[in-house]
Amino acid sequence: MKSYSVYILKCSDGSYYTGITNDIDRRLYEHQNGENITCYTYKRRPLSLVFFENFPDVNQAIEFEKQVKGWTRIKKEAIINDNWNKLKELSICKNNTSHTNYIKP
The missing domain is CATH 3.40.1440.10 (GIY-YIG endonuclease)
Known part of the structure; x- marks a missing residue:
């Protein structure tokens, strides 16, 4: 096969x-x-x-x-190092402008 x-x-x-x-x-x-x-x-x-x-x-x-x-370099390095469980964490947007991080003025 x-x-x-x-x-x-x-x-x-x-x-x-x-x-x-x-x-x-x-x-x-x-x-x-x-x-x-x-x-x-x-x-x-x-x-x-x-x-x-x-x-x-x-x-x-x-x-x-x-x-x-x-993927970003850090996500590629996660699978290279067999850290598949880190992928979800590395996928979360951490920018201040992200809707999940936005703080109303």
Whole structure:
């Protein structure tokens, strides 16, 4: 049965790259060896795999990849460090202008 992996790479500049693949070993090889000069990771090698999650359905994997790509660095680091329970707390808006924090003058 085919599976799909959503992965996060830590780049040499400290940034994170999130991707999806049906062959994690091949995809990591391509990233590490600069197979695509237009890829975000090309000038940020060497890279290290810091997270991956497998999905049996490509649509689930695509949905999760899109979600993770929209996350802040701190949320990505929460799942990298296996702190899934922190995600809800990190999703709460803490801006003074948020309706939950607004104080009437």
